[in-house]
Amino acid sequence: MFSRDIWKEIFEAIQKNKLRTFLTGFTVALGIFIFVTLFGMGNGLNNTFMKFFGNDATNIFRIYPSTTTIPYGGYKAKRQIEFKNDDLDDIFKEFGPLVQYLTPRIRRGGVVTYKDKSDNYATYGVGPGMQFAEKTIIMKGRYINSMDVREKSKYAVIGRMVEKDIFKGEDALGKYIDVAGSAFRVIGVFQDDGGDNEERNIFIPFTTRQLIEGNNDRVDQITLAFNESIGYSGAMRFQKQLDRYIRKKKLISPQDPRGIFIENVADNLKRNQDFAAVLKIIISGIAFAVIISGIIGISNIMVFVVKERTKEIGIRKAMGATPRTITSTILLESVFITAIFGFIGMILGIVVLNFIQGKTLEDDYFITKPAIDSGMAIFVTILLVICGTLAAYVPARKAAKIKPIVALRDE
Numbered sequence: 412m413f414s415r416d417i418w419k420e421i422f423e424a425i426q427k428n429k430l431r432t433f434l435t436g437f438t439v440a441l442g443i444f445i446f447v448t449l450f451g452m453g454n455g456l457n458n459t460f461m462k463f464f465g466n467d468a469t470n471i472f473r474i475y476p477s478t479t480t481i482p483y484g485g486y487k488a489k490r491q492i493e494f495k496n497d498d499l500d501d502i503f504k505e506f507g508p509l510v511q512y513l514t515p516r517i518r519r520g521g522v523v524t525y526k527d528k529s530d531n532y533a534t535y536g537v538g539p540g541m542q543f544a545e546k547t548i549i550m551k552g553r554y555i556n557s558m559d560v561r562e563k564s565k566y567a568v569i570g571r572m573v574e575k576d577i578f579k580g581e582d583a584l585g586k587y588i589d590v591a592g593s594a595f596r597v598i599g600v601f602q603d604d605g606g607d608n609e610e611r612n613i614f615i616p617f618t619t620r621q622l623i624e625g626n627n628d629r630v631d632q633i634t635l636a637f638n639e640s641i642g643y644s645g646a647m648r649f650q651k652q653l654d655r656y657i658r659k660k661k662l663i664s665p666q667d668p669r670g671i672f673i674e675n676v677a678d679n680l681k682r683n684q685d686f687a688a689v690l691k692i693i694i695s696g697i698a699f700a701v702i703i704s705g706i707i708g709i710s711n712i713m714v715f716v717v718k719e720r721t722k723e724i725g726i727r728k729a730m731g732a733t734p735r736t737i738t739s740t741i742l743l744e745s746v747f748i749t750a751i752f753g754f755i756g757m758i759l760g761i762v763v764l765n766f767i768q769g770k771t772l773e774d775d776y777f778i779t780k781p782a783i784d785s786g787m788a789i790f791v792t793i794l795l796v797i798c799g800t801l802a803a804y805v806p807a808r809k810a811a812k813i814k815p816i817v818a819l820r821d822e
Contacts, residue, residue, distance in 0.1 A: 417736075417739070417740055417743065418743075420740060421740065421743060421744045421747060424720075424744060425744070425748070428716075431712070431715075431716060431719075432748060434712060435709060435712045435713075435716075435745075435748050435749075435752075436748050436749075436751065436752030436755075437752070438705050438708040438709055438712065439705060439709065439748070439749045439752040439753050439756065439795060439799065440752040440753065440755050440756030440759070441705065441756065442701050442702050442704065442705025442706075442708075442756065442795060443702075443705075443753050443756030443757050443760065443788075443791065443792055443795060444756040444757075444759050444760045444763075445698065445701045445760075446698040446699070446701055446702055446760070446791055447756070447757055447760025447761060447764070447783050447788055447791075448760050448763055448764060448781075449694050449695075449697060449698040449701070450694065450695060450698050450783050450787065451760070451761075451764040451781040451782050451783040452694060452778055452781050453690065453691040453694035453695060454691070454781060454782055454783060455772075455778035455779055455780055455781030455782070456687055456690055456691065456694075456777065456778055457687045457688075457691055458778075458779040458780050458781075459773065459777045459778060459779040460683045460686075460687045468543060468544050468545075468546060468636060468676070469676050469677050470511070470636050470637050470638070470639045470646070470676075470677060471544055471634060471635070471636055471637075471675075471676040471677070472634070472635040472636075472637065472649075472650060472653065472673050472674065472675055472676070473632060473633075473634055473635075473673070473674040473676070474494070474632065474633040474634075474635065474653075474657070474671060474672075474673050474674075475632055475671065475672045475673075475674070476491070476492035476493055476494050476631075476632075476661075476670075476671055477491075477492060477669045477670060477671065477672055478490065478491050478492070478669060478670075479492065479663055479664070479667055479669060479670045480667055480668065480669050480670075481664040481666060481667040482664075483662055483663060483664035483667065484662035485662075486662060492661050492663065492670055492671060493629055493630075494515070494629070494630040494631070494632070494633055495628045495629060495630060496515070496621075496628040496630065497628070498630070498633065498657075498660070499513050499515060499630070499633065501660065502633070502635065502653070502656070502657075505656055506649070506652070506653065506656075508638075509637050509638055509641060509649055510635060510636070510637060510638070511636040511637060511638050511639075512539075512540035512543065512544075512635075512636050513538070513540060513633065513634070513635050513636075514537055514538035514539070514540035514541045514544065514617075514633075514634050515536070515537065515538060515617045515630040515631070515632065515633055515634075516535055516536070516537055516541065516617070516630075516631060516632045516633070516634055517535065517536035517537075517617055517620045517621070517629075517630060517631045517632075518533060518534075518535055518536075518631060518632075519533070519534050519535075519536070519591070519620065520532070520533050520534070521534060521590060521591030522589075522591060523573070523577065523588055523589065523590050523591075523613065524577070524588065524589040525577045525578060525586065525587075525588045525589070528576070528577040528578070528579065529577065529589075530576055530577060532573055532611055532612065532613050533611070533612050533613070534567075534590055534591075534612075534613045534614075534615060534620075535612060535613070535614050535615070536615055536616065536617035536618075536619065536620030536621065537555065537614050537615075537616075537617055538555070538557075538560055538616075538617055539554065539555055539556050539557055539560070540634065540636065541555075541614065541634065542554045542555075543636065544634050544636060545603065545609075546603070546604065547568075547601045547603060547614075548601055548602045548603065548604075549568075549599055549600070549601050550571060550600045550601060550602050551582075551584055551599065551600050552568070552584050552597070552598050552599030552600060553568075553598055553599045554568055554599055554601070554614070555568060555598075555614060555615070555616050559616045559619075560616045560617065560618050561618070563616060563618040563619045563621075563622045564616055564619060565593065565594065565595045565596065565615075565619055566595060566596055566597075566598045566615065566616065566619075567588060567590065567595035567596065567597050567598065567613050567614065567615050568597075568598060568599040568600070568601055568613070568614040568615075569583060569588070569597055569599070569600055569601075569613050569614075570600070570601055570602070570603065570609065570610035570611050570612050570613065571600060571601065571602045571610040572607050572610040572611045573610070573611055573612075573613060574600050576611075583597045583600055584597055584598070584599075584600065585597065590613065590615070593623055595615060601614075617630070635653075637649055643677060643678075643681060646675065646677050646678070647675070647678065650673055650675050650678075653673060654671070654673055657671050658670065658671065702791065702794075702795055702798075705795060706795065706798045706799065706802055707802075709745075709749065709798075709799040709802045709803070710802035710803075710805075710806075713741075713745060713802055713803040713806050713807070714806045716741075716806075717741065717803075717806040717807060717809070717810045718806075720810070721810060721813065724737055724810050724811070724813065725813065725814075728813075728814075734808075734811035734812060735811075737807070737810065737811040738804070738807045738808055738811045741803060741806075741807035741810070742800055742803055742804060742807055745799055745800055745802075745803035745807075746796060746799070746800050749795065749796045749799035749800070750792075750796050753792040753793075753795050753796055754792055756792075757788050757789070757791075757792045760783070760788070761783065761785075761788065764781045764782055764783065765782075767781065768780055768781065
């Protein structure tokens, strides 16, 4: 029940003991502030991992050829493995039910020119599946299709930043660009969540790239998307089967650590998610340790507060105050102080997290958009208030049981 006299007494006590009140509140606010900022940083670290892998599909194998280190099948060591177009067909025939799509990737750099504007960009010879592997978003026009690959068309899909850089406000669709000496018609403009660097790429049919380079059939890299229904364990088994198949086909020793390399994006994602989760647990543990330290600090301060007010309590009891009234007054004062300063610390922590967000934090410390769920922040603040109240209850209850004559003799 609301009692005006009790609240008047509480505010008078606070006014009278400003330093004590500030120290108690500062302990609470600092504990909540540190928790909110540390927990937010942990979330920011997790966001970085998710952003790094979220720009591309995660049900992906990237298969790279390399140089062998062990003689095998009549071949010497240091043999450069090459992928060709028929490797794509053979892999699909062997693992068809497990494969969602396959696409080669041939990367080249070169000067791209439109009228009097030019710059250096990376061009990729790819198939239609690369649109899904890279999560490319078509802004206008279209992506490369199977007919473009089959007919070896000189078509190009350019990034948003390429259009911005060399077209200077013109609509790029239908225009012709010079890519390292070959003319290509722009059929699409894309954007990518990976940012400006990703949007400075150019995609052309991989068969067109092979045609330009002497009509060969070589492939730098193969990107394979597996059916997500097989799950993580199925993807790991598929990776081993694929590795064995390619090694057998290319006559690479099963014991050779090189020859080919299969990057499993799903496995990398899981490993990094596990690492981020462990870091988040550690950071959260440190944050909760700070909260516990705050609770201990409040308890110690409340013991001192009650001891300081022993004579006052004796006078109040001599004037008829009940132990329950004395206990509730001390607890109410504790709740009021911890709640006010707790929410101040929470708000300051959220403000700091919002203030420090930016490219520098992301680039230098790998923390992206540090933040804390408002529900979690409020829950921890209320938890600290409750714990602060319990910390004050024991000394308050003990003081309320002191006989007036003993309290009055306290020095």
